[in-house]
Amino acid sequence: DTADRRIALSNNYAGNSWRQVMLESWQKTTSKAVEDGLIAGADAYTTAENQATEQAAQIQNLILQGYDAIVIDAASPTALNGAVRQACDAGIVVVSFDGVVSEPCAYRISMDFPASGVEEMDYIAQRFPDGANVLEVRGLAGVSVDELIHQGIEAGADKHPQLKVVGSVHGNWSQTAAQKAVAGVLPSLPRIDAVVTQGDDGFGVAQAFENSGRPLPIIVMGNREAELSWWKKQHQANGYETFSISSSPSISSLAFWVAQQILDGHEFPKDLRSPPTRVTQDTLDDALDGLAPGSILTEPYTVDDALSLKAATSSQSAE
Amino acid sequence: MSQHTHTQGLVELCHVSRSFGQVKALSNVTLTIRRGECLGLIGHNGAGKSTLMNILAGTLALDEGDMTFAGQPLGQDYAVNQARALGVRCVFQELSLCPNLSVLENTHIACPEIRGWQWRKQAAAQMTSSLDQIFPGHGIKPQHIVADLSIGQRQMVEIARAFTAVDRPVELVILDEPTSSLDARVAQQLLSFVRRFVEGGGSLVLISHILDEMLSSCDRIAVMQDGHVVEVRQATDYTRDSLVEAMGHAASPTHTQSDVRSNESSVADPTASESMTSGASNAPLRVHQASGPAAHTPVIEARQGQIIGLAGLAGHGQSAFLNKVLMSRQGAGQVAFVAGDRQTEGIFPLWSIAENMAITSLKGLSQYGLIERQKVMAMANQWQHEMGIRTPSVQNPMGSLSGGNQQKVLFARALGASADLILMDDPMRGVDVGTKREVYERIQAEAAKGRTFIWYTTEFEELSYCDHIYVFRDGQAVEGFPLSELSEARVLSSSFEEDVVC
Amino acid sequence: MVGSPEWRAHIPRLLRTLLPAFSLTLLLLAIFVMQPRAMSYFGLNLMLNLAVPIALATIAQMMVIAINDLDLSLGAFISFVACVAATWLNTHPVAGALALLACVGIYALLGALIHLRQLPAIVVTLGMSFVWSGAAILLLPSPGGSAPDWLRTLVSIKTPWVPLAIVASVVLALLVHLLMVRSTLGVRLRGAGGNAQAVAKSGVSLFKARVTLYAFAGVFGVLAGLCLVGLTTSADAGIAMRYTLLSIAGVILGGGEFVGGRIAPIGAVLGALTLVLAGSLLSFIHIAPDWQIGAQGAILIIVLALRTLANRIGARS
């Protein structure tokens, strides 16, 4: 029974649509849970600056406030370890998601980032069996998610030798930064057939190509509404087809349920894999249906998803 | 030994030259400073006095020439630290204290010998004794932060600092216009100390534009003109007029009270002024003061065309009064200000001379809201000519001017503006005699045209150009009287009256 | 002496120096009222231990500000130090220590370069911020590494009575106060910031002053990085990027000024603590997530406004 327990969300950044939808999803799920008397409270905290050190301080303050569980979207997989350790030592359940922490006492829920990178390359290989020039748009240098997806892309390039990565720029997971970076290198690049991205940057890349007057490559998207709408418009105009993959922002509610279940006495493995959300040409219209402008595709999670996740992960590790 | 070397030079400068770009600040200067004498150095603004002293103090390198100290030649690498080691100290024209440090900390900067565990105590003691010796009753604590001191106090600190001897005796002290920011009483204290110092065997170079000081304090006087030393004679050989003549100005008759224009008829007794109404279109400026230390505090009144003098000891609120008037009038835009503390209140160091001059008159120099560069240049050139500002071009940076010439630019800024009220905060600091006379005439001419002046001065002589004088004490004007009643004794007695009690 | 007019004239200045302490007290009171649990050894330590590296960074920034420069590379530098500490210092202690020493040397060299070529420090340090970040990314392409054990134990010592964070802050503040305010060296260094021409005319070498101050900045930057990595136990290339801004804000909040060599070491440490606590206060008030960032700004504004008010009332009385 968790009716008198309290859970906190520690979030380090709110400045993009993914995080906004993530917070919204948390808000929706937890307010329902509080209403139902399932839990006493579930407050969300966001730091003003996107900084690991500030988040570490925030976690320490949450410890001080006596929360029973802390759910973290971490600024850094390692820099919070000190604070997370202190929380564990105080008997607090720590669940990290999306940006996970490496401290062993915490639970981790995240998408398999390298696998998603490979999947992007797989899609391109399937579209260009005879080979293609690929441009890679990366995230923020020095951040682990960027490195993980990049490893996936590299693995994909090894797997499909006909795909040639002819350029790589950092788009910092920002539409405007990606547009600028791509526009800057394009003049020096040969014809680009495909672009692999990491999320929130596909639309910026598309803008850069449109402004440069070059033929549009296949841009692998990241589930943002702007990207999907643009894709749809292109499809209607000239039959453009692509693929979109990203982690779902509602992973915050999944993390909430995991935390709640652990407080309830259930056992979970420390590492949980959340499935990515994909959009293909077939599911594009469904995905766009009811998607608010400026938003991002997300799937609602329930407590059952948390349990099935546990089952899936355990069976995986049993194999 | 000191008797023996008395006639021989302590410092000898031979054929010294120095130029800044095209400006030849010093050319072929030969000068001897003897032991135990006070050598006066006088000359028009920009004559090269400060440059020469900077070379002597090791802060400027000379281009050509030789220097010897006590017979020993000084090498090409002569610099500040060597000067200090020889016992040469300099009080520069532009004050050289760190405003963020306290008085005693500033003492350490100049006297690094003061160090060790108890250095604060030591520095405080040194400074206090030095100040007490030169300026009895100075009221400065070694712990005071320099920024909190008035410019006069800062000058006192800097002078006293130059005379603190820690390890080795002070041989030669250079005072570059030390009295420009001091009131008459403090200046007198300094000058009598100067005599004591040289009688004790020290050497001293004194630069000043106040002739009486030079005549009374110096043993010999060297006159400079355009980078040359034109003559050196015993001070007793000079009179005021012959000095002025030697400096290259036409000797005009010494100023007397009688040739001051006297429109005293229009000046009324300030105590009665409240009942007076002015017939002029411009209502008189009147400042009522809060009740002060004196029994009756006069209402300060300035009518159109009047020159109002503010007297009293430095630091008794004259500047604060001018500030108050300035701030209250500024909305109307009809007021201009001549700063005396030019470094902190006057100049814009990154700008050219022309821009510094034009800043208060921009409205008149623009057309359709845009400033016209030609008009700015025309104004600057005209005022350069009128004030005799020595520079090859008004487009040169402000910092290339000598101190007195910078002050003239500030004058030009205010006189060139269309303001009909001009406030002057001891504005003649560092201006040479010839120019001063021209400026006095100019002020009177402008007043006759209907401009009003409020003029705080530390020089008694300047009060005789005013129509009405107010003496300040403890932040208040304690007495006001027309020019006809002006006498040095009266000013002094009202400046001091209650000081005796404290 | 107290109560004499002499003394009274200095009340406004005294008040100004007390203001940083005032805002800190104000914030602490607010936190204690909202979360009484914070008023304990454990609570104070939790709230303040991450303030120590920020305080060190603030002191480093203050050294540069003392000579009228601004260090825009401090955050990147501290991140780099943290990366070195979490990698080389752990695996090859000697090489790591040498690398950290070299960092201090580079800071001193920067000071020399800036002085000799009369460069605008802000541009040079802007450039250096890229250099440090790049070097950190080369060293640790993705977050990781691990702080040496001795460092971890050092920063988690349990001091008696008062938590280590407070002891460290007090010691830091007093030491730097002695160094920069009370010592003759400090006087010369501050003098160089107050009136460079004047101290040069008195024979103080501006070159030495700037190099010394930059070296000090390097030393305190290294200390900040070590302390930080000890607390977080591992590093990433961008771990301290925000310290640049925080350290500048801390210096100013503590009563320092950008020019004129006006610095206040004790105030700077208090300023850093104030900034950290302003963030903490937020966790104790429940605000809708959307407005939390804004509330952070509002807290800063309110604290500063109250202190302005106190200053004015004090100055008037």
Next chain:
Amino acid sequence: MQATLNRQAWAARPWIWSYVAAVLVLIATWSFTGGAGAGELLSGALSFSAFFAVAGLGQMLVITTGPGNIDLSIPANIALSGALAMKVMNQQDSLIGLGVLAVVGCGLSIGLFNYVLIRLLRIPPIIATLSSSFLVLSVAIVYGRSVRIQPPEGVYQFATGKVLGVPWVALLVMLLALMMAILLKRTRLGWGALAIGQNPRAAALAGIPVERIRCCVYMVSGLMASLCGLLLAGFSGGASLSMGEEYLLASIAVVVIGGTSVGGGCSNVPGVWGASIFLYLLVSMLNTFGLGAGVRMILTGCIIIAVITAVSGSAVSQAKAR
């Protein structure tokens, strides 16, 4: 003789160096690619640097008023203005005018708010603008969540359009830069700002309305940032909350690299443009070389330091020659 004259002219105009550096970087890029895509790169440089330049112009004016004056609210301002513009315009060309008005109002009010914090509450500018940026960002988050992402066609066409290969945006920002130059060189407001930056006390005593000018300066900075937000949203097909993040450092960088003194009292309009173009081309060049992120950043830093050393080197040698 001729050579020394030239040298003096160059040292007197430090902004020339940012252009020289930009040209050198451009040549390096072209020699790497063999000149391919030359025009494309240039026109890209013009439009992207226009955004830096417009934000930089405002920042420059603030920095001109003296040490400690810096506007940290630019990023938040850009985010809010972009969102506001897109929402008010609501994808309709007929509402563009209203949107522009809203953006102008927004920028001016943020500037005024900054000034009020600085003046009335006596908060040091750097902390005042930092605090206000948090507030503004919060407003942007709350307000901008339901932003219609696409700009109206007219704005999009303007922001991405070109005339003779020169982007309209660049032309507009050049016009703004020209106005800024006139403001600084020919108006009382500009002279006042320069005077305040050199010696605020002397400025007040010389009859300059110091506080009024400070207020204007912060409002102009707010206005420039919000125009940047509007243009950026139009250019990149919609507003996003993170749109302004890089402008915190960038707006300062273009100002100081462009030769404006951080000590105040001396500003440099052409330098802002030169530095913006230089920074864009530099990043593009290093991207083109295909180096890793770490090496790229190190080179960026070293090149910036090298450029500034070269510039000041000539100034120093000239000062010595005097």
